[in-house]
Each structure stands twice: as C-alpha cells, then as structure tokens.
Amino acid sequence: MLKRKDLLGLIDASASEITEILDLAEEFKNRIKKGEKKMSYLEGKTATILFYENSTRTRTSFEEAAKYLGATTINIVAGNSSVAKGETLVDTGKTLDAQRNDFIVMRHPIGGAPYLLAKTVQASVLNAGDGMNEHPTQALLDMLTMREVFGSLKGLKVAILGDIKHSRVAKSNLFGLKTMGAEVTMYAPETLIPKGIDQLGAKLCKTRQEALDGADVVMGLRIQLERQQAGAFPSLGEYAANYGVDKRILEYAKPNAIVLHPGPVNRGVELTSDVIDHERSHIEDQVLSGVAVRMAALTLLNEARKA
Ligand code: CP
Numbered sequence: 001m002l003k004r005k006d007l008l009g010l011i012d013a014s015a016s017e018i019t020e021i022l023d024l025a026e027e028f029k030n031r032i033k034k035g036e037k038k039m040s041y042l043e044g045k046t047a048t049i050l051f052y053e054n055s056t057r058t059r060t061s062f063e064e065a066a067k068y069l070g071a072t073t074i075n076i077v078a079g080n081s082s083v084a085k086g087e088t089l090v091d092t093g094k095t096l097d098a099q100r101n102d103f104i105v106m107r108h109p110i111g112g113a114p115y116l117l118a119k120t121v122q123a124s125v126l127n128a129g130d131g132m133n134e135h136p137t138q139a140l141l142d143m144l145t146m147r148e149v150f151g152s153l154k155g156l157k158v159a160i161l162g163d164i165k166h167s168r169v170a171k172s173n174l175f176g177l178k179t180m181g182a183e184v185t186m187y188a189p190e191t192l193i194p195k196g197i198d199q200l201g202a203k204l205c206k207t208r209q210e211a212l213d214g215a216d217v218v219m220g221l222r223i224q225l226e227r228q229q230a231g232a233f234p235s236l237g238e239y240a241a242n243y244g245v246d247k248r249i250l251e252y253a254k255p256n257a258i259v260l261h262p263g264p265v266n267r268g269v270e271l272t273s274d275v276i277d278h279e280r281s282h283i284e285d286q287v288l289s290g291v292a293v294r295m296a297a298l299t300l301l302n303e304a305r306k307a
Pocket of ligand 1: 054055056057058059129138262263264
C-alpha cells in the first residue's frame with residue numbers, strides 16, 4: 001500500500017510501490033478503453049494543475065485523469081498568475097493550501113522545486129517534471145506500456161538515445177527500470193551524457209549498434225534545444241545522421257522490439273518518420289498509458305491521505 005503524501009520522483013520508489021501503481025493503472029486503462037470516464041474515487045476533491053513550463057501531454061492527461069476520477073480541477077499557468085507579479089513558490093503553495101486543495105500537480109523549470117512545495121503544503125504534490133531532475137509519471141507510463149507488451153519488466157533491455165543530459169525522463173526511467181530489474185543502455189554525443197549516470201546503473205555505449213544490440217525497447221529522447229546554452233553538436237542534421245534512429249538502425253534491436261518516445265518528437269531528428277509511424281511504435285499508446293498512470297497515482301495518494 002502506497003504510504004506517501006507526495007509523488008516527487010522514482011529515485012526512492014520501491015518495486016512494490018511501482019507495481020502497485022502499474023497494476024491499478026492497467027485496470028484504469030482497460031476501463032477507459034471500454035469508454036468508462038466517470039468514476040467517483042476523487043469525488044469532492046480538488047486538484048490544481050500548476051505549470052511553470054509548457055506542456056501538452058502531461059498537463060492535459062493529469063486534467064483528464066483527475067476529471068475521470070470525479071475531482072474538480074483548476075489550471076494555473078504561471079504567466080497568468082500572481083507568480084508574474086513576483087509571488088514566491090512557497091507563498092503560492094500557502095495560498096493553494098488555504099483554499100483546501102487536495103492535490104497540486106506541478107511542472108517547474110528548477111530541479112527540486114516540487115520538493116520545496118511538498119514541504120510547505122498539506123496538499124499532496126505530484127511532480128509533473130522538475131528541470132533536469134525527474135518526471136516520475138512519464139517513466140511510470142513508459143513502464144506500463146513496456147509491461148503490457150512484454151508481461152514483465154524484469155530482464156528487459158531498454159536502449160535510451162537522445163538528450164540524456166537535459167532529460168528528466170531518462171533519469172526517472174533509469175531509477176524505475178533498474179528497481180524493476182531491467183537493463184538500461186544509453187547512447188548520445190558525449191556532450192549530452194551527464195557525468196556519473198553510469199554510476200546510477202546505466203550502461204554507456206560507444207555506438208548505436210552496441211546500445212541497440214538485443215534491445216527489447218528503443219526509447220528516443222527529445223533534443224532539448226531550449227535547455228542548451230551552447231550547442232552540444234554541430235547541427236540537427238549531423239545529430240540525426242550520427243545519433244538518430246532510422247529503420248536501418250532499428251534492425252540492430254530484437255525483431256519484436258518496440259519504439260517509445262515521451263514526446264514531443266522532433267520528427268527526423270531523434271527518430272525518422274518511418275520509425276515514429278512504424279508498426280512497432282507505441283508512441284500513441286504511451287499517451288493513453290499516461291492518463292491511466294496519473295489516475296492510479298492520484299487514487300493511491302488519496303488512499304494514503306485517508307490512512
Ligand atoms: N512527455 C511530456 O512531458 O510531454 P509534454 O511536455 O507535452 O507534457
């Protein structure tokens with residue numbers, strides 16, 4: 001039984017906690033597929049969605065998840081709020097707490113910001129991505145998608161290629177997948193590999209072939225040009241030619257390997273269009289997994305609040 005007030009990262013999530021979230025998410029996903037979108041697990045609860053960075057998938061899927069569960073949702077876009085007048089994060093949190101919010105879903109450009117908010121407020125805080133640190137519900141939805149295809153995460157080989165240095169998705173996946181017994185290989189230009197990631201359990205590879213050799217899952221990560229002060233490689237064309245995945249490169253993975261990408265995708269950079277739209281691509285299915293995982297996280301945190 002999940003005993004947390006908040007879901008901030010997977011760095012300290014146990015295998016039983018991850019399994020509990022994935023099991024419930026699988027159930028919710030099946031119910032959504034059958035058209036069930038009105039449930040009462042969060043009736044009478046309020047979820048505020050507080051985003052200081054752009055988002056399509058995460059923001060909308062958290063909102064859908066909370067609404068499907070019967071909660072009232074409030075959307076705050078930082079640029080339209082009192083944050084733009086200089087209000088601190090702590091004061092914003094205190095205001096939301098005074099309004100008796102039950103959940104605050106926050107995306108923030110600074111790593112660690114949700115930890116500060118969680119210490120300040122009584123509401124349960126869900127990290128929807130904090131800077132280059134973690135994006136726990138993205139990794140959980142990735143793991144749900146993999147588990148549905150392969151039945152188990154144990155022993156899976158997951159190859160992650162792309163902008164690993166700036167990626168919160170890579171870190172949350174590494175923590176979660178290692179905890180669940182999967183192997184994680186990584187490949188990127190040296191300028192996009194964060195120092196010490198191998199000590200966290202990733203196997204760093206010297207070629208695309210080495211990274212993909214025998215892989216069950218090929219995960220592309222977006223090149224985050226917005227987080228790069230100086231270019232980490234000469235051009236997007238050269239990145240695509242030397243580090244991207246096309247149909248020929250995909251052949252290095254197992255014949256039944258699946259392709260994932262958290263989105264948004266830079267078409268033709270991390271993955272070519274024929275890989276994105278390949279029959280082995282589960283990129284669209286990841287989006288539905290996202291709604292289900294966020295429903296599971298909200299429901300289990302709500303149960304933990306009652307206990
Ligand atoms: N994967 C992801 O976090 O996408 P958004 O930025 O659209 O939320």
